[in-house]
Amino acid sequence: MWRKRLTRWGQKLQGDLGWVLCGGLLMGFTPAPLEAFPLAWIALAPLWWAVVRGTPRQAIFYGLVWGCGYHGLALFWITGIHPMTWMGVPWLASLLIALLCWLFITAWGAALVAGWALGMGWLNRVHPPAKMSQFAPILPYLAPLSRILTGIALWCVLEAIWRSGDLWWSSLAYTQSPHNLFILHLGQLSGSGMVTAAIVLVNGILAEGLLSRRWQALGWALSCCLVLHLVGFTLYSRPLNDQNPLTIGIIQGNVPNEIKLYPAGWQKAIEGYTQGYLDLTRQGVEAVLTPETALPFIWNERFRQTRSFYQAVLNQGVLVWMGGFGQKGDRLTNSLFTLSGTGEVLHRYDKVKLVPLGEYIPFESLLSPFINRLSPLDAHLAFGKPDQIVQTPFGQAIVGICYESAFQDHFRRQTRQGGEFILTASNNAHYSEVMPAQHHAQDVMRAIENDRWAARATNTGYSAWVDPHGRTLWISGINRYETYIGTLYRRQTQTLYVRWGDWLTPLLFVVMVGVQGGRWFNQSL
Known part of the structure; x- marks a missing residue:
């Protein structure tokens, strides 16, 4: 039967x-x-x-x-x-x-x-x-x-x-x-x-x-x-009726992951971001945005004293959002630093949504021995606090680093608390062109939901400029060095979604x- x-x-x-x-x-x-x-x-x-x-x-x-x-x-x-x-x-x-x-x-x-x-x-x-x-x-x-x-x-x-x-x-x-x-x-x-x-x-x-x-x-x-x-x-x-413009330069450094964490990559990153910063500031930008871990170093006193990028900031006096690593106890953080024109770190945003297995190990006490035997991948970053607020001289920013673009509540919370424009920084160099394109699609959704202008800087593509209606005003090529200057507008509107979730x-x-x-x-x- x-x-x-x-x-x-x-x-x-x-x-x-x-x-x-x-x-x-x-x-x-x-x-x-x-x-x-x-x-x-x-x-x-x-x-x-x-x-x-x-x-x-x-x-x-x-x-x-x-x-x-x-x-x-x-x-x-x-x-x-x-x-x-x-x-x-x-x-x-x-x-x-x-x-x-x-x-x-x-x-x-x-x-x-x-x-x-x-x-x-x-x-x-x-x-x-x-x-x-x-x-x-x-x-x-x-x-x-x-x-x-x-x-x-x-x-x-x-x-x-x-x-x-x-x-x-x-x-x-x-x-x-x-x-x-x-x-x-x-x-x-x-x-x-x-x-x-x-x-x-x-x-x-x-x-x-x-x-x-x-x-x-x-x-x-x-x-x-x-x-x-x-x-x-x-x-x-609906018309945007934008006011309060802010001119930002984006640097897409194009440092392949194969060399990024080694001396050849460090040198290429320092040279590329220093030159890009100088070129953009000489054209009159008010701030510069770099990708996730653009300079893959721990941002400390030793770095400031020995790196040409920091000296360029002191010479030009223009604010920069710099991707790098911070320290939290005995672990590192994937961070975006708001660095003033005088070299002062005004704010450090630590990534909240880490990639499982890539940046942290779920159930670490149970899985860590297995993961460590399988490969030498280091997946031990520290989580950022979910309630971070990024204040800048231009107003409050809404910040997302790479994987966070998929989480709408992460952006809504910052918008509801006064965020006026979106900054996202990503690497994306690990994958083919498909992943950066899907990542860009996520950022378009976040710009629309929150009714905010968005500037997106990536390592190898696609960097982009998106208006509150989701229109991509500029998008970079893939796997090439690029800089771009765009104007975004600070907004204080609150959509029904921002207010009620x-x-x-x-x-x-x-x-x-x-x-x-x-x-x-x-x-x-």
Whole structure:
């Protein structure tokens, strides 16, 4: 008997599996390098269709397959850390580390999708009772409507949970960045959660139309999509009315990681950033922004006395935000220093969101012996305090270092506390062009959500200049030395998202609980 059941289960699973995998791969095409963002509005529908038709156990498997297709393809750039022979890691061990990292982050993302599919499959077992005769005219629509609401709420809740941890990158919302600026403006209302909700909503309407064979659902989905874009266009069309200009120079040093931590790299970094600083200050900039760990030294008295860059600052007298290392007890910090024209460190911002395994070891007491045997990678940086406020002579800055660009709450907190413009500093030299492009997409979302101008300095690309509507006014090339001068404007506006945060997700959750509770109650009557 169990063999027959297993055979039937496998046959049904096989029939839907191709569509589910195809949907996951289509979603994987939406971020860089292909940036086929319109596919996101249909790519979730095959998974939805299969989950509703299947059992909760099958739903988990469907979710894993779709999630592996999406996250595995979108995050394949992580394998670009190989080879790490320049760090002393043997070639084969480097390959193993890269593959394990890719498999882990793919599984982590797939777990989110599997959790959503399980929730949908389990809650779908409850149907509106037929004896509700007073609702007979709308009874056929109750189950689809409740599933759509449940699907949106579950996905938004799970993304919020994943985003609250230390490992996060590929929200459904970032599939629309940096090109679909209209829909990204929904982020000004409730953050990336509202953009995700919009994508899930349209996919849900399409899937429910396929399930019920109501082909007019295609028109409903299209209409809903157009309305959502119209709302975003209304927000996008508001004039900026900018005041309080600030002219900033950006230096993209282009120091490859293969030499960055060695004498040849140190010399190239010092020469490149010194010359870039001199060139920019002679052109009249008010401040200069450098990338993450632009000068990979501990910023102390010995450095100030022996480095030509520091002497150039004293000679030119122009403020610089310098990436380097600080000290916190017996550990280093990944920091951005606000260095005044007199050589005084006005503020040191320490990176808050460190990269797991790359900059710190999760559950260090348990995993550290294993990691240390596997490779000589040093992953022991100290965390910065989450409540840091970066005051500058030009007003309060909103600062993010590299990986922090994926965490919207990190930027919202600083904006809500008075931040007037965004500065992000990144390295990104470990990877191919795909990762810097996706990183730029994250920074575009943060600029829109917070309604702030953003200056982005990276080591090897892509450095960029973004306005509060998410328009990229300048973007650098990849793997080349560049400088740029741009004008940003200090703003004190507060979007609905900045004031209230992601209010939509808890609201959807409460409504979902009420709807599902009502269905369970009626089922028991």
